[in-house]
Amino acid sequence: MIKSWIQRPEIKKYAAYAAIFALSQVAFYYAFKWMVNALDPSREKRQETKAKSNRVLGKLRAKHLKITEYEQIIATEVIYADEIHVNFKQIGGLDHIIQDLRESVIYPLCYPDLFTSTSGLLGVPPGVLFYGPPGCGKTMMAKALAKESNATFINLHLSTLTDKYYGESNKLVAAVFSLARKLQPAIVFIDEVDSFLRERQSSDHEATGMMKAEFMSLWDGLATGEDLRIVILGATNRPNDIDAAILRRMPKRFAIRLPTEAQRRSILELLLKEVKLSNTFEMEELVQHTEGCSGSDLKELCRNAAMIPIREIVRKEQLKESEDASQDLTHLDMKSIDKDQRPLTIADFMRLTK
Incomplete structure (x- = not known):
């Protein structure tokens, strides 16, 4: 009875109409999606970002990692260790700082088992700050630190975190920390950190305030994981302009002054x-x-x-x-x-x- 009902001409006609309608909707969906992608002004930029992030992950032998669209943007800021041509031997007159960096930063990054403690007092410091007059080697010291530790070096720029759409900057900030977790040991370097994490004021733009709050919140989260090997490294010649809450998160501070x-x-x-x-x-x-x-x-x-x-x-x-x-x-x-x-x-x- 069911077979004879299905074989009725009008049922076959309606089934054909339904199939055609379904196929037309699928075709319309893909045509609309293609049109939107073709008209997207940031399409080429996203493709370029994806290609560059894939190259970086390939050099780091981390192509198997699954990273989000936002992490791809941050991955373009990664500098491979072999591309850094500065080491501690090329820095003169700062031997006392270099020795302290070896003991307090490099060794905890490279030998985490040695610095594992049930008390939680040992381990990588959450933040390191280089401060002093311009031209005294702060950025050079940061690059040498990344080279000597063989850590993933994320040279973060403020322009990378800013976006014209509301809330996108917060997602990019979150991507900094999530990507650093995947690529640890990692050093996130912020040159002229005072321009980004300066003292908060009531006159700050809402988006800027949210971005700073998100950064500090995620930064605090690093201290909860004993196995994390991530350091936020900042350099500035205006340490007094940095927010007090940021300075609290940078317990290791090194004054790089004019040479004696x-x-x-x-x-x-x-x-x-x-x-x-x-x-x-x-x-x-x-x-x-x-x-x-x-x-x-x-x-x-x-x-x-x-x-x-x-x-x-x-x-x-x-x-x-x-x-x-x-x-x-x-x-x-x-x-x-x-x-x-x-x-x-x-x-x-x-x-x-x-």
């Missing part, structure tokens, strides 16, 4: 280690003459001084009346330049510091 005489000597010896110096070169005279200079100033001074012998050769050998500067030095044997250039003298530095 002994530190300047160490930095200059490191910078000039592979530079040809004259037999009469007086390092002590240069050390005394550079009082008040930062590490960045000393590097720039050495770079400019090293250019003087090269500049002398160039001015002597460059073609006159040339209309194409790219062809001025093609006749020179570049391999013999190192042999031909004179050694640096103390007078080269004195000319630059007058």
Whole structure:
């Protein structure tokens, strides 16, 4: 009876209509979805972000990890350890800070079993702050810390966390911590941390206040997990502008100030280690003459001084009346330049510091 009912012409017609309607709805759904994706202005950016995050995870040998769309955005800020070309040996004059960093940060990150304690007093500090005048090596120290610890280095920028849509910034902040958990041991570095986590005021924008509150709430959550190996690392030259609640979460603070005489000597010896110096070169005279200079100033001074012998050769050998500067030095044997250039003298530095 049922079979005969199904075989009735009008039933077959209605079933065909229903099938056509269902197929049309499926086609409409996929056509609408394709149209929306095609018109989405951020489509190319999302694809680029996904491709870059996949490359990063591939380098970290973590392609098997399942990460969200927001974590993909944060993953683009990850710097692979092999891409960092700074280590502690390249930093002069800060041996006391380096030793403290080894004991309080690197060893807990690399040897968690050694720092496991039922009292919960041992382990990785939740936050580390480098502060001091500009050009003294705070960012360089942060990169060296990531290199030496072989930790995942998330170089977080404020622009990465800001979004035009309400609530999206909070999700990106949450993605910072969730991705760091998946890629631990991890260091989340925030340069010029005072620009992001400055002292909260009633005049702050609502979205900014929510983002700060979300960051601090998730940051507190790191302390509840004894097995977590995540450090929030900040650098600033304006520590007084940082919110007191943020400073509380950064128990390890290192003042990186202008180098002392002994530190300047160490930095200059490191910078000039592979530079040809004259037999009469007086390092002590240069050390005394550079009082008040930062590490960045000393590097720039050495770079400019090293250019003087090269500049002398160039001015002597460059073609006159040339209309194409790219062809001025093609006749020179570049391999013999190192042999031909004179050694640096103390007078080269004195000319630059007058």
